[in-house]
Amino acid sequence: GAGVSQTPSNKVTEKGKYVELRCDPISGHTALYWYRQSLGQGPEFLIYFQGTGAADDSGLPNDRFFAVRPEGSVSTLKIQRTERGDSAVYLCASSIDGNYGYTFGSGTRLTVV
Amino acid sequence: GEDVEQSLFLSVREGDSSVINCTYTDSSSTYLYWYKQEPGAGLQLLTYIFSNMDMKQDQRLTVLLNKKDKHLSLRIADTQTGDSAIYFCAESLGAGGGADGLTFGKGTHLIIQP
Numbered sequence: 001g002a003g004v005s006q007t008p009s010n011k012v013t014e015k016g017k018y019v020e021l022r023c024d025p026i027s028g029h030t031a032l033y034w035y036r037q038s039l040g041q042g043p044e045f046l047i048y049f050q051g052t053g054a055a056d057d058s059g060l061p062n063d064r065f066f067a068v069r070p071e072g073s074v075s076t077l078k079i080q081r082t083e084r085g086d087s088a089v090y091l092c093a094s095s096i097d098g099n100y101g102y103t104f105g106s107g108t109r110l111t112v113v
Numbered sequence: 114g115e116d117v118e119q120s121l122f123l124s125v126r127e128g129d130s131s132v133i134n135c136t137y138t139d140s141s142s143t144y145l146y147w148y149k150q151e152p153g154a155g156l157q158l159l160t161y162i163f164s165n166m167d168m169k170q171d172q173r174l175t176v177l178l179n180k181k182d183k184h185l186s187l188r189i190a191d192t193q194t195g196d197s198a199i200y201f202c203a204e205s206l207g208a209g210g211g212a213d214g215l216t217f218g219k220g221t222h223l224i225i226q227p
Binding site: 048101105 | 117144146148153154155156157158161201203213214215216217218219220
């Protein structure tokens with residue numbers, strides 16, 4: 001597609017449930033990033049993929065968060081045992097090589113009730 | 114650790130210049146970025162500057178970098194109502210430019226008065 005696509009655009013889940021958020025990067029972009037943006041804050045880095053491997057996952061807040069990119073294209077961010085504090089907009093971005101800035105998707109708004 | 118600070122609000126009159134300021138802490142940052150976020154939309158890269166540059170101009174946008182003071186600014190000439198948005202300053206987390214991920218400020222809300 002022309003841009004970075006994220007699905008769903010909105011997700012409401014109950015505390016304790018498992019959720020998956022999907023990101024479809026721009027075709028040919030090898031670098032893929034996940035960020036989390038809470039209300040009134042700037043985006044917070046979670047994880048960066050170069051190809052299929054996680055080059056840097058230092059931003060993942062705890063072991064409830066996990067992300068995969070098995071074929072080097074689509075990525076899924078997985079959150080286990082969701083907590084109310086996980087409520088935020090989860091942003092995905094992709095880049096040709098990771099430099100000179102990158103293209104963000106519109107995000108998935110996750111609400112944990 | 115890295116930290117990026119910005120004023121939360123800036124109000125300017127239509128047609129005037131807007132200057133949005135940012136300070137950062139990591140002197141090893143190789144690239145610094147400005148992103149724009151409109152309501153309900155994703156972040157849009159406006160411009161970036163390499164750390165060995167003092168200034169970069171791109172149409173109505175001028176970026177100034179004072180590396181000694183770790184101060185970055187974005188000047189928007191002839192501000193229009195369409196410039197109303199949140200502007201985020203960001204620095205690269207490591208020496209790999211943007212490849213290592215970015216640290217963002219909290220954003221400056223630019224408000225345009227008619």
